[in-house]
Amino acid sequence: MLRTSPKINIFISCAILLVIFFFLYVYSKNYITFSSFCKPHTASVQDEKLIVEKIIKINECSRKDNWYIGDLTMAPGLSYAQPSTLKGRTDVNSVTNWNAPLVWEGTFDPAVIDEIYIKMDPRVAVVVFAVGKYTRFLPGFIESGEKYFLVGFRVTYYIFTDNKEEVPKVQLGKGRAISVLDVPSAKRWQEVVLGRMKWATIAIDKQIRNEADYLFMMDIDSVFHNRFGAESLSRLSAVLHRGYYKSTHRDKFPYERRQESTAYIPAGAGDYYYTAAVWGGYLEDMFNLVKYCYEQSEADAKKNIEAVWQEESHLNKYLLYNKPAKVLSPEYLWSDYDTVPSDIRVVRISQLVKNYKEVRPNGGQ
Numbered sequence: 001m002l003r004t005s006p007k008i009n010i011f012i013s014c015a016i017l018l019v020i021f022f023f024l025y026v027y028s029k030n031y032i033t034f035s036s037f038c039k040p041h042t043a044s045v046q047d048e049k050l051i052v053e054k055i056i057k058i059n060e061c062s063r064k065d066n067w068y069i070g071d072l073t074m075a076p077g078l079s080y081a082q083p084s085t086l087k088g089r090t091d092v093n094s095v096t097n098w099n100a101p102l103v104w105e106g107t108f109d110p111a112v113i114d115e116i117y118i119k120m121d122p123r124v125a126v127v128v129f130a131v132g133k134y135t136r137f138l139p140g141f142i143e144s145g146e147k148y149f150l151v152g153f154r155v156t157y158y159i160f161t162d163n164k165e166e167v168p169k170v171q172l173g174k175g176r177a178i179s180v181l182d183v184p185s186a187k188r189w190q191e192v193v194l195g196r197m198k199w200a201t202i203a204i205d206k207q208i209r210n211e212a213d214y215l216f217m218m219d220i221d222s223v224f225h226n227r228f229g230a231e232s233l234s235r236l237s238a239v240l241h242r243g244y245y246k247s248t249h250r251d252k253f254p255y256e257r258r259q260e261s262t263a264y265i266p267a268g269a270g271d272y273y274y275t276a277a278v279w280g281g282y283l284e285d286m287f288n289l290v291k292y293c294y295e296q297s298e299a300d301a302k303k304n305i306e307a308v309w310q311e312e313s314h315l316n317k318y319l320l321y322n323k324p325a326k327v328l329s330p331e332y333l334w335s336d337y338d339t340v341p342s343d344i345r346v347v348r349i350s351q352l353v354k355n356y357k358e359v360r361p362n363g364g365q
Contacts, residue, residue, distance in 0.1 A: 117230035125212035276312035
């Protein structure tokens with residue numbers, strides 16, 4: 001029998017172990033992966049908790065967050081007026097100080113922009129809340145939307161209501177649909193406003209993100225009067241509030257000024273004052289914004305604080321530090337209460353005159 005020295009036996013054992021470890025390493029590299037087909041996150045390396053969550057939450061991959069406005073291509077043969085580099089709207093500003101478009105009538109060609117964007121075939125969600133007596137506004141909103149809102153695009157109206165029986169049967173265009181979702185009734189109109197962010201966050205996360213690429217939040221007590229088209233589409237589109245877009249100093253904007261609130265904006269800060277009655281953007285960007293408004297409202301509630309203008313205050317705080325990719329002029333939400341000035345050449349959608357004491361659950365208080 002061949003005998004070997006103890007030193008040789010130790011050497012052979014180590015060699016065998018090295019070979020075993022080598023094959024285990026090769027095997028693990030080929031068959032055990034910790035990768036994700038989701039978009040890469042932008043968290044810092046130090047944020048270990050977030051990194052782990054992104055790895056182990058496999059269901060993140062099911063979220064449709066990869067739809068983007070594509071190349072601005074146009075088929076030959078479309079007839080339209082030649083654009084000018086020297087002439088345009090001179091009575092209003094058409095660009096923000098962060099170089100985003102500020103959209104007015106006369107700053108785009110409807111034929112050109114619709115022809116470009118409709119080929120991208122986005123699925124557009126419109127989220128509205130019709131709670132209590134506000135169901136009476138559903139027919140006017142939907143019927144007028146079918147005439148003027150993103151005509152030719154795929155649109156689904158997501159109606160959150162506490163009374164399904166009052167959702168009207170409206171003749172819809174091709175590729176258009178209505179989806180009805182249940183929400184509880186409310187005793188205060190403020191609860192409806194704040195509740196919108198909660199229920200919208202849940203619905204987007206569980207349902208709408210699988211059915212839409214782009215999402216608008218809109219107030220139901222409104223009617224479309226003229227085209228509301230592809231010029232409104234962007235990563236995040238915010239609408240200038242009709243009451244503060246002309247000459248109001250930003251220190252006079254109705255921002256939340258109490259430092260105790262998460263919506264607090266200090267004096268000397270601010271760009272514009274945006275309305276919360278119309279806003280839109282990519283599905284995932286809107287989800288982040290809606291969820292932000294909900295979570296900030298909840299944080300305030302724990303301190304017994306309610307922002308001065310509910311989710312509108314949180315919206316303005318968010319957009320101050322996360323600039324919208326497009327700012328839409330007050331054409332995109334006017335009000336029947338107000339006279340239309342000369343700089344508003346077309347009213348695209350307008351809020352209706354109503355008796356708040358009669359339609360709101362707590363008499364408008």
